[in-house]
Amino acid sequence: MINNTFKSGFIAIIGRPNVGKSTLLNNILGRKIAIISPKPQTTRNRILGVKNLSQAQLIFLDTPGIHRTRSGLGKRMVTTALAALEEVNLILHLVEPEENKWEKEEFVLEKLSSVTASVFLLINKIDTIAKESLLPLMRQSGSLGIYQEILPISALRGEGIDQLLDLIVGVLPRGPRYFPEDIVTDQMERFLAAEIIREKVFNLTEQEIPYSTAVLVEEFKEREGKNLISIRALINVERDSQKGIIIGKKGRMIREIGEKARLELERLLGARIFLDLFVRVQKNWSRDSRALREFGYQ
Ligand SMILES: Nc1nc2c(ncn2[C@@H]2O[C@H](COP(=O)(O)OP(=O)(O)OP(=O)(O)O)[C@@H](O)[C@H]2O)c(=O)[nH]1
Ligand SMILES: [Mg+2]
CATH class of the missing domain: 3.30.300.20 (K homology (KH) domain)
Incomplete structure (x- = not known):
């Protein structure tokens, strides 16, 4: 039977190394499929994770941290991350909650300036800052004119995740269930x-x-x-x-x-x-x- 209100799509999780991308993916799935460490450049491959909701299927791509690099492995990691930008309906740009640190994001912003997908900004690790410091940060990032949504979250504590999923479903197109319901990842x-x-x-x-x-x-x-x-x-x-x-x-x-x-x-x-x-x-x-x-x- 055709269900013409069902939504689905691909969502890339990107950002600088160590901002919490893999933690976010694991938290959304309620299961560990991506490894995590306090050191930067932990993830080296694109990691696919499928989240099934009653009326939508969300297919997330966790990616290596985007950074300037000239090393062989580093270059391949960044290429993998940038390739994900081309394949998706939506991009989640994760950042750490530091004020006036947009120069650190320059490289990622440069890459985002040429994408066609919608982009959400996720200010992660809000459990590490005082609530008052969020507002100026959100105002700053809003003035960049890149983001369709700006959402503070804590991937570690699971704060803001339900709201994030609602916002994602809101922008995804109608589409089929690409993966069977019992599949969480394509990885062996x-x-x-x-x-x-x-x-x-x-x-x-x-x-x-x-x-x-x-x-x-x-x-x-x-x-x-x-x-x-x-x-x-x-x-x-x-x-x-x-x-x-x-x-x-x-x-x-x-x-x-x-x-x-x-x-x-x-x-x-x-x-x-x-x-x-x-x-x-x-x-x-x-x-x-x-x-x-x-x-x-x-
Ligand atoms: N306090 C706090 N720590 C977090 C949060 N999310 C992630 N972390 C920590 O940040 C560190 C990096 O997390 P990862 O999920 O590996 O980050 P990543 O962006 O996937 O890193 P790369 O794969 O290296 O690009 C780990 O020590 C996490 O526990 C959060 O919401 N709050
Ligand atoms: Mg990672």
């Missing part, structure tokens, strides 16, 4: 496994280590009738010294990465997990286009 479980391991590296290591790490799942086997998945993954780093840091004194670091990743994957996948981690030095992979392809950073 083995990609999620690689990402969760990478998240633990991001959270447990410092300086350049997170940025020199890429995780490749070599084996992802579900043991029939046992509710058990065995995963073998390679943590790639760029130099020998980094390998030592990932392994840690007496193997302590890699054990902690493995333990944290295993516990979380057991929760997310609802199965017992055997997780085997190895560390490999793949010299300067972040500047090597073949390695970047191998690790899924097209």
Whole structure:
């Protein structure tokens, strides 16, 4: 039966690194499909998440943070983020609630100036500021004339999310249900496994280590009738010294990465997990286009 009031569309979540894009996606879906860390440039791929409402289907694209960069990996990340702008009905531009910091947003604003989709500004992390400081910020951003809506939210606490969903449905066109109702993401479980391991590296290591790490799942086997998945993954780093840091004194670091990743994957996948981690030095992979392809950073 044709339901001619049903609405659907694609919505890109964009912004500078670390503003809370992945946190927002997870909160909207009520489920973790994107990894999060307090460090910038955590997300490296486009992450698709589907939100089903009774009269609408919202398809969100979480993207890597947009920043000026010349590195091989960084350039690919920004290209991935900018490509999402072309495919969507609506763009959510996330910013941190800092006043008079629009110069930081210059690069993103430049990119937004040529898009055809509607754009909402989401001022995120409002749990970190005094309510009074919001008004001048909203006035400032309104004067830019770019945004159809300006909404303060807290992705972490889920504040403003219901109102955001209402506003999104308001601007989406009539359209079909693109994905079956039980699909939350198009990503494979083995990609999620690689990402969760990478998240633990991001959270447990410092300086350049997170940025020199890429995780490749070599084996992802579900043991029939046992509710058990065995995963073998390679943590790639760029130099020998980094390998030592990932392994840690007496193997302590890699054990902690493995333990944290295993516990979380057991929760997310609802199965017992055997997780085997190895560390490999793949010299300067972040500047090597073949390695970047191998690790899924097209
Ligand atoms: N206080 C507060 N912290 C938040 C909020 N949203 C996100 N954060 C924190 O901000 C940090 C970055 O969050 P992410 O969701 O990884 O940010 P991102 O924009 O996806 O970052 P990249 O993938 O690196 O571009 C994490 O430490 C989050 O916990 C919020 O509403 N309030
Ligand atoms: Mg992210």
